[in-house]
Amino acid sequence: MELYKKVLRVARNYKGLLILAIFFMFFSTLTDGVSLGMLVPISDKVLNNHPIVFPGTKLPAFLTQLINKVNSMNPQPLLIWISAIVLVLIAIKGLTFYIQRLIMEVIGQRVIRDLRDQLFTKIQHMSLDFFSNTRVGELVSRLTYDIYVIRHAFTEGIADSVYYSFQLLLYLGIVLFINFKLALFVLVFLPGISWPLLKLGKRLRKISRQIQGKMADLNSRMQEAFVSMNIVKAFSMEKEEVKRFKALNRDFYKLILKSMRRTLFLNPATEFIAGAGGIAVLVIGGREVIQGRMSFGVFVYFLGALMALMKPVKRLIKVYNFNQVAMAAVERVFEIIEKEPTVRESESAIDLPLPCKDIVFENVWFKYEEDFVLKGINLKVDMGEIVCLVGPSGAGKTTLLSLLLRFYDPTEGRILIDGVDLRDVRIDSLRRYVGLVTQEPVLFNDTVYNNIAYGMKDKSPQEVEQAAKIANAHEFIVRLPQGYDTVIGERGVKLSGGEKQRIAIARAVLKNPPILILDEATAQLDADSELKVQEAIQRLIQNRTVFLIAHRLSTARRADRIVVMEEGRIVEEGKHEELLARNGLYCKYYRYQFQDVGGKL
């Protein structure tokens, strides 16, 4: 029930439309009842020329009058009248049904459009830990398959449940009206039909959750395989990948069949029970007709209404079951929509003023999962200083600086800019002042121009070009087939490693932030490329406060201060020469790791 409310809440903007649709459904149902009523005069008067006899006496006056009028008519003109009326009714019914469905479709499509927007917006605002713990394929599957299922539930589920409820009430009314006793007898069948089928629905919901989970697995698998195609090929793993995919695909198929076996069973099962009920009515009602208490035509109407009653019952059960499936999807979608990002902006957050004094890490502890990755970091950096972080892989360098951007919050301790805790400033005001060049350049499948100007719409083409020149990128960009308008492929696959890095640097140059985080790429470039990248970096870091994560000596040497990290701690600090003289970890590091690269440059 909770879940229904959630979906309906999304639909609340379309309340007016929904009421309109319900009005048309009601109208459409009414025409059904009247059309079916035409069976009475046709069977009694037109075909048999007998008077119509309704059992019981309490007919409303207008109906008694109508029946008397019909009873006094001749079969010939009556037939023409009835034909005309039925024709009109069919037309009205068709039209109202069409309009009603169309409105529901419009609402359904809007609801899922809104839901998809909401979901994507939410995902965009999740903190980074969410993405470490959620597979991309899973998210895609929620945005596509789950949303699709919900749409279905909405247009058909809601439309059908209202429409067929009307039908149910209508035919139930007719049946009860004509013969209360007989009707009651039949109605004991209804729960008989419904109960086991509703139970089946519960099971379907469970299977359905499994199906949606498998769908997500399948999506993730595909995504991973396609994105890593070069590695797959390099290791000749195509066959293995296909095998893994096939296994998943087969599981998926099995689950779908399992659910279909149950879904398909619904129809014959209801059919059989309904048939048995109908036969019982035939026997009992037949006796009433033989004894003259009811005319043949009224009996036909009764039987007709009874048969017609089965359809809404069956449909409602089907809708119920389908809604169970959809609710599994709703659950999964709202699971994300209702998730709170771990990094949140406080209500009283202020705009960070332009940093002018210092940045302080104060006893910062941090862990992603169980183990602490940062263990009590204390570091004070003055504005304008270039600080270089070095240390073995996994020491926590990237992690430390991602806290400065508030990708995560410290588990303990705090980070201050000009004395203000990062948790008390508006996140976008902080990120406006901090530039980031990541270890792996992050590029989008867009033009070179848009990649450089990412997030900076207000920059002019001249500024973009200027930034590219400073980053040593202009030269190769103009040689690309469409220059700045060249689309560079997903994650920039159409560019070389060095070119990607220089685009990423150009982006940072253009942003021109007072504080810069530069995570040097670990990948080795050829000497020429390396030189260009180093030159670009050199220009980029001028006149800023820079946190440089260095993997090369040439970079480390440029810093005002070198901070050596190991296993989440700062173990040494100082200038290059001082640290060498101290003969500690940096010195060892320098000898083993930096030497060849340093020598080469």
Ligand SMILES: Nc1ncnc2c1ncn2[C@@H]1O[C@H](COP(=O)(O)OP(=O)(O)OP(=O)(O)O)[C@@H](O)[C@H]1O
């Ligand atoms: N998203 C994450 N979820 C869980 N653990 C993580 C995550 N990112 C990093 N880690 C772990 O945190 C530790 C520090 O990683 P970090 O990326 O900060 O190292 P680093 O010093 O930048 O290494 P490198 O020089 O190789 O870039 C590692 O042990 C790593 O396994």
Ligand SMILES: [Mg+2]
């Ligand atoms: Mg790193």
